[in-house]
Amino acid sequence: MQTPPIQLLIHGASGRMGRALLRLAAQRDDLEVVAAVSQRGAPIEEAGAVPVFAAARLGEAPDFDVAIDFSLPDAFDALLAHCVTHGRALLSGTTGLSPAQHAALAVAGERIPVMWASNYSAGVAVLAELVRLAAAALPGWDADVVEAHHTLKKDAPSGTALTLGAAVAAGRGSPPHYASLRAGDIVGEHTVQFSGAGERLELVHRATHRDIFARGALDAALRLAQLGPGRHDFGALLLADSRR
Numbered sequence: 001m002q003t004p005p006i007q008l009l010i011h012g013a014s015g016r017m018g019r020a021l022l023r024l025a026a027q028r029d030d031l032e033v034v035a036a037v038s039q040r041g042a043p044i045e046e047a048g049a050v051p052v053f054a055a056a057r058l059g060e061a062p063d064f065d066v067a068i069d070f071s072l073p074d075a076f077d078a079l080l081a082h083c084v085t086h087g088r089a090l091l092s093g094t095t096g097l098s099p100a101q102h103a104a105l106a107v108a109g110e111r112i113p114v115m116w117a118s119n120y121s122a123g124v125a126v127l128a129e130l131v132r133l134a135a136a137a138l139p140g141w142d143a144d145v146v147e148a149h150h151t152l153k154k155d156a157p158s159g160t161a162l163t164l165g166a167a168v169a170a171g172r173g174s175p176p177h178y179a180s181l182r183a184g185d186i187v188g189e190h191t192v193q194f195s196g197a198g199e200r201l202e203l204v205h206r207a208t209h210r211d212i213f214a215r216g217a218l219d220a221a222l223r224l225a226q227l228g229p230g231r232h233d234f235g236a237l238l239l240a241d242s243r244r
């Protein structure tokens with residue numbers, strides 16, 4: 001017997017990421033988008049027959065298994081509260097969340113499955129692991145995280161740069177320096193540079209298409225739907241699956 005598709009609510013559906021999520025989800029049999037939410041609720045071409053709701057009408061959206069959120073920090077609290085109230089899972093990729101919002105997500109994880117990642121690409125999950133190893137092996141070296149993104153990106157350093165910085169700190173006990181570039185339509189580039197006397201190690205990830213983040217988030221949502229309450233880690237899940 002075929003398993004019914006996991007039902008998704010896409011939050012931030014009219015944005016660059018939201019439209020990629022709608023387009024890619026429509027190509028899959030294991031996922032079904034039942035609601036699309038944006039701030040204004042304006043029609044979204046990629047939504048097709050999926051109903052679109054303005055954020056203020058979130059309470060009218062149909063039931064779902066997992067909400068996928070790629071929006072803005074201002075939009076996050078209402079969605080988290082909605083998921084907790086209805087006992088539904090939340091996967092978020094929204095960057096620039098405050099420490100209080102991360103704390104609220106951790107508390108929500110006691111009741112529902114939650115996942116937040118600054119980057120849903122497999123390459124960055126592996127990069128973070130490599131960065132931690134390099135930082136632990138090169139404790140006396142300078143460490144710098146340099147990131148470049150398109151000019152419309154609102155937060156800096158990027159959430160991914162901060163995740164890589166946390167991997168540096170986990171490896172050697174102190175954080176790196178950060179530098180951010182905003183130029184053209186760059187999807188996302190991150191370099192972690194370790195500089196010693198007379199030598200330099202650079203670990204680089206370049207995203208050339210934002211579909212990688214959308215695909216990673218959809219795969220992770222499918223996995224999240226099978227898990228119980230808790231704050232689940234995208235990188236750990238990916239690496240665990242690859243070792244099976």
Ligand SMILES: NC(=O)c1ccc[n+]([C@@H]2O[C@H](COP(=O)([O-])OP(=O)(O)OC[C@H]3O[C@@H](n4cnc5c(N)ncnc54)[C@H](OP(=O)(O)O)[C@@H]3O)[C@@H](O)[C@H]2O)c1
Nearest residue numbers: 012014015016017038039040055071075093095118119120
């Ligand atoms: N984790 C990752 O892998 C990853 C990858 C790429 C991007 N991101 C992050 O994902 C987020 C979205 O990026 P983007 O480039 O798609 O942004 P974007 O194109 O600016 O889209 C923002 C979306 O959020 C919606 N929105 C704004 N306020 C809202 C509210 N109060 N309630 C509900 N929806 C609201 C907007 O709706 P309207 O159109 O109606 O205003 C729009 O749909 C950013 O934080 C970005 O850094 C994460």
